[in-house]
Amino acid sequence: MTAGLMQTPPLQIIDILKFAASAHANREVVSRLVDEPIWRYDYAAAMRRTAQAANALKRLGVKHGDRVTSLAWNTHRHFELFYAVPGIGAVLHTANPRLFDEQIVYTINHAESAVLLFDRNFLPVVERIASQLTTVKTYVMLSDEARTMPGAVNAQSYETLIAKESDQIAWPQVDENRGAFLCYTSGTTGDPKGVLYSHRAVVLHAMASGLAGAFGFDAFDVVLPCSSLYHATAWGIPFAAPINGCKLVMPCDKMDGASLQELIVNEGVTFSGGVPTIWTMYLAWLEKNGQTPGKLQRVVIGGSAVPRAMAETFKKKYGVRVLQIWGMTETCPLGVVATPTPSLAQAGEEAMDEAIWTRQGRLQFGIDLKIVDEDGNDLPWDGEASGALLVRGPWTIQRYFRKDEDATGADGWFDTGDIATIDTHGFMRITDRKKDVIKSGGEWISSIDLENIAVACPGVKIAAVVGVPHPKWEERPILVIETHDGETLNADDVYAYLDPRIVKWWKPDQIIFGPVPLTATGKIDKKVLRSRYATALTG
Ligand code: ADP
Numbered sequence: 198m199t200a201g202l203m204q205t206p207p208l209q210i211i212d213i214l215k216f217a218a219s220a221h222a223n224r225e226v227v228s229r230l231v232d233e234p235i236w237r238y239d240y241a242a243a244m245r246r247t248a249q250a251a252n253a254l255k256r257l258g259v260k261h262g263d264r265v266t267s268l269a270w271n272t273h274r275h276f277e278l279f280y281a282v283p284g285i286g287a288v289l290h291t292a293n294p295r296l297f298d299e300q301i302v303y304t305i306n307h308a309e310s311a312v313l314l315f316d317r318n319f320l321p322v323v324e325r326i327a328s329q330l331t332t333v334k335t336y337v338m339l340s341d342e343a344r345t346m347p348g349a350v351n352a353q354s355y356e357t358l359i360a361k362e363s364d365q366i367a368w369p370q371v372d373e374n375r376g377a378f379l380c381y382t383s384g385t386t387g388d389p390k391g392v393l394y395s396h397r398a399v400v401l402h403a404m405a406s407g408l409a410g411a412f413g414f415d416a417f418d419v420v421l422p423c424s425s426l427y428h429a430t431a432w433g434i435p436f437a438a439p440i441n442g443c444k445l446v447m448p449c450d451k452m453d454g455a456s457l458q459e460l461i462v463n464e465g466v467t468f469s470g471g472v473p474t475i476w477t478m479y480l481a482w483l484e485k486n487g488q489t490p491g492k493l494q495r496v497v498i499g500g501s502a503v504p505r506a507m508a509e510t511f512k513k514k515y516g517v518r519v520l521q522i523w524g525m526t527e528t529c530p531l532g533v534v535a536t537p538t539p540s541l542a543q544a545g546e547e548a549m550d551e552a553i554w555t556r557q558g559r560l561q562f563g564i565d566l567k568i569v570d571e572d573g574n575d576l577p578w579d580g581e582a583s584g585a586l587l588v589r590g591p592w593t594i595q596r597y598f599r600k601d602e603d604a605t606g607a608d609g610w611f612d613t614g615d616i617a618t619i620d621t622h623g624f625m626r627i628t629d630r631k632k633d634v635i636k637s638g639g640e641w642i643s644s645i646d647l648e649n650i651a652v653a654c655p656g657v658k659i660a661a662v663v664g665v666p667h668p669k670w671e672e673r674p675i676l677v678i679e680t681h682d683g684e685t686l687n688a689d690d691v692y693a694y695l696d697p698r699i700v701k702w703w704k705p706d707q708i709i710f711g712p713v714p715l716t717a718t719g720k721i722d723k724k725v726l727r728s729r730y731a732t733a734l735t736g
Contacts, residue, residue, distance in 0.1 A: 207373035217439035218244035245364035391598030403436030416442035423471030454482020523557035533558030580620030635664030
């Protein structure tokens with residue numbers, strides 16, 4: 198056997214920040230904070246404070262393999278924890294504050310976290326749940342001394358804790374396959390499930406996501422992650438940005454149009470990312486205020502299907518390119534990204550846009566995809582055949598945290614729960630989630646396609662389609678519409694818009710107007726809608 202004769206340093210998350218602190222030492226990191234002025238420093242200073250935070254955690258008794266929970270927004274302090282915690286070999290559990298209290302309690306207890314670090318405005322949640330947290334011994338408020346309210350949990354101030362510590366540390370070498378981040382799925386079906394990212398997975402994912410065919414980062418980019426750090430590590434942006442020397446801008450909890458616009462314009466943001474609901478609000482704000490998005494060039498959108506109309510408005514009105522991504526907590530989360538290729542470009546710009554705007558994205562190195570029929574047979578990549586989407590690769594889950602069995606088949610493929618097609622260009626299109634598929638008279642109706650068409654109807658802000666029981670057809674689609682503020686629409690207007698654009702049997706049996714409920718990760722909560730309208734067509 199001839200072994201390779203190259204070095205084998207383990208892939209370490211902390212090395213990303215070390216690299217940025219030397220190669221891009223004075224590239225800025227800017228952060229909004231809860232009730233504090235905007236914070237500004239650079240990667241070199243971030244490295245020093247991260248060492249202080251790591252020393253403070255060690256002083257609090259956090260050891261190799263221990264879990265630490267953050268309940269926090271996108272801020273520079275949370276960014277420091279993203280490196281400090283894995284840096285000392287511990288695991289950062291990023292709790293999702295948008296979950297119900299019981300689910301937050303469940304995840305923290307399941308993680309068996311010893312320390313809980315939280316932003317100021319989460320004190321009421323923390324006080325409410327503290328008595329049910331079985332393992333947390335120390336509470337830290339991510340705030341300065343003056344603004345820290347100890348509350349019923351006797352929280353200490355993060356700034357005071359780290360101020361006492363040295364900004365130097367001998368980072369331990371951690372096995373690259375050790376856990377680094379513990380992210381829970383939102384638990385829309387059953388208890389949240391823990392996905393434990395390893396150092397290796399996070400570093401490889403970070404290297405891949407910055408590539409030209411994915412986010413396309415370079416050192417001139419100014420990146421504003423509007424996807425949450427607590428949701429699948431904000432799509433790995435806190436790692437991919439420093440690797441590429443990008444300036445990083447953290448929005449904290451201010452995702453309204455005016456606040457985003459202030460950061461985008463003042464900080465010269467070139468790249469941002471988030472779920473579609475954020476961009477619906479932002480585009481409406483731009484329109485209402487007659488403003489343009491500064492130097493913004495690219496917006497990566499995922500988590501739910503990107504309405505075609507959104508991608509078109511961004512490009513045609515504002516010259517901003519939308520990169521749709523598909524991924525999931527179980528894939529760290531990058532799966533596919535919709536970026537151009539020469540073979541698409543040959544067909545001309547319009548055809549290329551059409552392809553890119555109607556597909557989730559194309560294959561990326563490091564994550565294999567396949568689609569299979571109900572018997573597990575491979576389906577062709579012809580853009581027509583749709584089946585269960587399976588994935589595998591070095592940043593795909595093997596097993597959920599504290600489960601005895603693998604989440605994959607014996608051959609390593611993980612079933613995503615999505616239904617998709619793949620075309621000859623290697624572009625994947627999600628037609629539905631398995632549990633959201635509408636089966637009408639034995640035929641499938643894609644709720645995503647219907648929503649995509651309905652949301653382009655003038656006046657519509659959110660369009661949600663669910664299947665509900667029907668006496669004759671088993672299930673039929675109904676359409677729930679939330680209109681933009683001040684818009685009035687009736688069912689006839691919407692049918693008039695839909696009729697020429699859809700086949701007859703896809704026509705929703707009912708159109709209902711009202712607010713559309715969203716999940717903890719900003720997706721349309723179809724479970725709630727299905728139960729709310731369960732008898733709409735039978736009762
Ligand atoms: P949750 O906990 O809300 O399920 P995930 O981020 O793990 O959070 O959700 C992953 C799922 O989100 C995917 O399996 C898919 O159904 C959906 N999804 C993600 N991105 C897209 C997209 N671009 N288009 C359609 N669906 C998407």
